[in-house]
Every structure is written in structure tokens, then in C-alpha cells.
Amino acid sequence: MKNKLYFKLKNKKVQEEAFIAIKKEQKTIGYYALPEQDISSILTYSETIPDTIENIAVIGIGGSSLGAKAIYEFIKPTKKLKRKLYFFESTDPLNITTLLSKLNLKKTHFLVISKSGTTIETFSIYKYIYSLQNNPKVYTFITDPGSPLEKYAQEIGATVLYLPKNVGGRFSVLSTVGLVPLALSGINIQALLDGANKLKKSFFGAGYMKDTLLKKAVFYARHHMQYNINCIFAYSETLKYFCEWYVQLWGESLGKRQHHSAFHVGLTPIGLIGPKDQHSFLQLIMEGTRNKSVTFIKIEDFQDEIVIPDISLPHLESLDSLNTLPFSKLINMQCESVIEALLEEDIPLDSITISQVNESNMGALMYYYELLTSLVGELIDINTYDQPGVETGKHILKKKLTSLSR
């Protein structure tokens, strides 16, 4: 994974301070250690799911689904996988009905994932599905040790797996939360962790990624009032759900009141897919308010060498310059052209290049974004790991629910 920054920064002192703070955080924040974990218990568990199971359905929302979905949708077009993954992540009745119509319940294993063990959406859906299929053997529960969900699962005799300590939902993709569904689908989770670990070592071992991530984080933090929208512009449809994962990670981590002030700060994440969004959001970046930074993500080798055929269409000869070009080359030329266009407009940008679509590269990319999020959070003086703003709505809903007279 390469990351080319098109903006310059010195500020060695503030960079070094942030690095020291993040090194300290490793003692209290659980996600840092995930790349080195031993996955043998997850692999052993995976073997207990019979081959007759063709579908894995995750019942979970937010941090309990976005990570696995991002990785699954990234890898799926390039690899014949063992099982299909489905995600129940909405209380929309049409969505639940449509998803269920695709599943043969006899060939489906359900993973019910809830850190707290009491997520409203997850349990509404679980109760409904349980009324259709009440065999405890087709459910596995993933939750915090000691949660009411753990006790429930034990009581009905279903398998329970645990989240590691001090790992928040949106930083949990490389824990059981993401690894269990991915392992069951046939994705190489060791390669995923190895990719993350390589990036981790490059950062903490003062390699290439230390300098790059620190420079980028300081730039975002210093300019967070001016450039307060941070776009990812990913040139591959395979990265669509990675963008959704990024939006949660960035938005929920970095939109907060400051520790030492009454001031609300926040960096707004936007996920774009090229070349499609050249025909949508690009105009706003080029000519709209100057409040956006952009990170381009390119895939060097798509391992799918379909080529634009050497056909000249009458009256459309102006398009002959496309002939014999591999699509993978075209899409990357489109990305390069937009980078050049934005540089002419002085839009702050950088580009990330990954060699190909595989688990290792996705592990590295996700760990890169987790580190960047932690660094920026540290630099803008907020608690990166809580989400107090979502509680008010939950309390109001609870009141509404209990006051329903039925």
C-alpha cells in the first residue's frame, strides 16, 4: 500500500507528540492489539458449522455489520467463496421480508452480534426470525462477557463467542465481530490480520507509514475548521461498502465536544465511487465551497484483464482512442485525470494505491484508517472512542415504547 500526499507539512513537534500519545493509548484501547491475535479458536469454531450450511446471516447493526460487509463485498467479485453472507441491519419490514425470501432457513446459520446485548434493532429482528426457526443450534451469539445476552445464549444452549476487551463497535472489524462471519464465508482472515500487522509495524516501528500518517493527521487536524469534509474517492465498485465503514468510523469517532472546551468539532466523512461520482459529486468539489479534502484510492491490478475491443463505430470514430485499452487501465487513467484537475484547483488531496483486491490489502487499508482516526481524534482534543450523542434518541425511544399501552 502506497500513500502519496500532495500537501506539505513540517510541524515535527506536534507530530511527535501525537505519536507518543497514540503509543500510550495502546495500553487502554483494545483495537491496536488485534492484528497479532491468535485466531485458532475462531478457525476451530468455524469447523463446527456443517458444510450443509450455505448462508451466514448476520443480525447486527452499525459496528456489528459494516466491517464484515465491507470486506466481504470487496473480496466477493474476485474469489469463489464457500458461503454467502447476508446482513439484517434494518427494522424496515420490506427489507426483512425481502432478505428472508432469499434464504433457505434449513441452510442458514445466524450470527447475532450485539456488544451490549440489548440493541433494539438486533433483538426485534432476532425475535422475528426466532419465531420462524427456533432451533438454538443454528444461532451463534457474539457479545461482551457478562452481558444479559451471554446468559440468554447459555440458557438456550447456543454457542457464545466474545468480543475482546476495550474494543468499540466501530473499531471491531478485526475482532470476532468481523472475523467470525468472514471466516465462515471462506475469506482468509489470517491474511487480513497479516496485512493490518504489516501496516501497524510500519507505523509503530517508525517506518514509511509513521511519517505519512502523522503528516496527514496533522494536516486534517490543523485545518479541521476549513476542510471539514473529508471525501474518499475510491476507483472501484468493490470499495462501496468500505466507504460506508469509513463513514461510520470517521463520523462517529470525530464528531464530538472537545475535552477542554465547550466547542463542538467534527469532520464529515463522504464516500464516493469513481468514475460514477465524477458524474455527480465532482462538480461540487471542483467549484463548490472550498471545504473539502479528497483521498483517492486506486487498485493497481484488477486481475481481470477485460479489454475495450478494437471496434470503430461509424460516426463515433472520436472514441477510437479507447480501443485496445484494458478497463483496469482506463479506470486508473480516469482517476489520474481527476487528481490532476483537482490539483489545478488547489484542493488538498492524497492518493492511496493498493496492489490488488485481496485480504491483506484490505487489512492494511482498514488499519490505516483506524490509526488515522485515532491520531486526528487525539490532535483535535476529543474522546475518539465514545458516542454520547446517540443516547438521547435511544432514551426517547425507550420511553415511547414503555408508554405504549398494548
Next chain:
Amino acid sequence: MKNKLYFKLKNKKVQEEAFIAIKKEQKTIGYYALPEQDISSILTYSETIPDTIENIAVIGIGGSSLGAKAIYEFIKPTKKLKRKLYFFESTDPLNITTLLSKLNLKKTHFLVISKSGTTIETFSIYKYIYSLQNNPKVYTFITDPGSPLEKYAQEIGATVLYLPKNVGGRFSVLSTVGLVPLALSGINIQALLDGANKLKKSFFGAGYMKDTLLKKAVFYARHHMQYNINCIFAYSETLKYFCEWYVQLWGESLGKRQHHSAFHVGLTPIGLIGPKDQHSFLQLIMEGTRNKSVTFIKIEDFQDEIVIPDISLPHLESLDSLNTLPFSKLINMQCESVIEALLEEDIPLDSITISQVNESNMGALMYYYELLTSLVGELIDINTYDQPGVETGKHILKKKLTSLSR
């Protein structure tokens, strides 16, 4: 369709000026007249496509695909449709290969949609598909009269349909561009237009929507520096692609240099889906920088009365308050709870309620957003209908393509 505004505004004079300007625009801007069009030629054309065709594949990007996709994905969960729609809208080779693997070419009709007739993405993909299937009878082309594509289509003996005059890509959903694929899939396009027309009459006939839209547009325009991110928070998965359509419409229309100044202005659109994004973006709205407005969209009646069963789970009795609740009621209570939470934080918001998932409501909703876009564009002194910012990248790509020595 109801629209409740939670912010107050007087400014009768500026509202009336905008209304007069928009009334004038009807003479030059084509989309305003689309709801009243005669669709008999589209229906006659639809009858020429044989029943053996099971798939309609749209080859088009941006305004040529987003509108039809939004409506198709909205209606699909509620109605048994005649044919499936597929959208080729990326030069990503993995995406092209994956989509083609789902299509039986013998049962597929292709709609090649390009206003200019020379869109790079569309013709790269078309050339590739044409090399696999070169029967001109399975292609229909939609383009501007007089474009090189029209001549090409006539030369190979394929059907050509035309875009109406002065209708830009992102405002073209209710023209042939959107109506042809939708009619072929079995969607009731007359009901779609009727819904749009009802909204149009309410606005131009000085009904309920005139007052509402003008108030909302003036609020957005007056505060476009402070609240420069405008979120849609739609409580149904069926509205996911409507959000993508909105992002293009809003972003590409309203990100511009002002007519009478050198100043860049722009309003940033964000599409969110509830309740999922309560677990993602909501924290940023509640506690982040105060630069966002939110429009909630609710569906009153999902016509799918699945209910949370009356099951009490041991150790999880706290969730019993959910029992016997229809999911449609739960999701709307979730929406209401978040509205109340945001109102406590003084976030500017409004809510749109549509009665159910059908063509008429989607026609109204889209026309509502088109009118709102035109009004805000008028009020912030920009050209709502051009997109000069996307040209630079295109020119750079063209140069790169012609300089390739192959």
C-alpha cells in the same frame, strides 16, 4: 405527501421574488413540463420488446442511470415486476464481469443512454458488450436529436429514442431517460407522472407546496454558509438509491461559482438511511460541528405488516416492550425519537411523510426535490443547470488517451 418544517421564516418578499423567477424559468428549462407529457409513444415502444426478454440492462452513467435505479429499487420490494433492471455504470472491470455473469444475453435488451452521445464510460462498456452480442435489434439508444450516436444507431438499424429539449441529465428522470427502462420493467410510469403533476400544481397553483417549498428554500439559501451540509435521513432501505439520486441533483446543481461574484458556493448533500445510520452518522449530527440541516423521510404505511412476536427471552426481559409491535410502527417511532433528540439540540430540520411505497409518491418526492433545487439555485445566484467543473478532468483524460501510443 406532507412536509412539516420545524423552522420559522417570514421573508415574504424574497419568497415571492423566487417564485416569480421560477415561473419564468419554465419557458427555458425543460424539466418543468415533464409531468404533463404524453407517454403513448413510450408505451407503444415498450410493446415492441418481446416477452422473451427478461432483463433490461441500462448502459449509462450519472443522470442516465441514477433516476431509474432510484425508482426501480424503491418499488421492487412491494411489487412483482415484469422484468429485472441492471445498470452498467462503471468502468471497473470486476463490476462489468460480475454484472455480465448474471445476464443471459439471449434474454436481455440493452438501453444505451447518453445525452451527448460520446460519454467515455458508456461507450467503453457498449463496445465491450457489442463484441459479445452484435445483433442491433437488442439495443435501443436514447440520445439528443442530431448527436453522433443518433447517426450511428440509424446506420446499424437500431431503435433511437430522444431526450426532450433543454432537459439536463440530472433533471431527466421523468423523461425517456427514466421512463423507458421503468416502463419496460413494468413500473406504472403514468402514476409516476401523475404524482409529480399533483406536486407541480400544488406549487405553481399556490397551494400547500408553494408556501412550504419557498420557506424551506429561503431558509437553505439564507443559511447556506452556516448550514452547508444538507442531510436526508430516510427511514426505509427502499430509499437508498433515491438518496444517491438526490446527492447528484443537489451537489452537481448547487456547487458553483456565483453569477455576480468570484465566490464559490455550494451545499453538500448527504444521504442517510435510518435506523442504520443512527449507529453511524448520527453522533456527528448531534455533537459535531453545527453545519448540518436534516430532512427526515418517513413512510406511513409499509403495506407489510410483520410484527415483533410476543416472545419473552430469559435474561432479556427488558426487551419485552417491543413485543407485538409491527416493524413499520417501530421504524417510525425510531424516526420520531431521533427528530425529538435533534430538536433538543436545535438542529434545523423538517420531515416529509409519504403515505406508502408507490409510483405516485416517488414522482411527487422527486419533483419536490427538483423544485427545491431550482429555488435554492435561484436564491444563491448560480446557474443550477450547468456543470462546468467536470470538464477539466474530461479534457485531461482525452489528452492522455490520444497520447497513448498503442
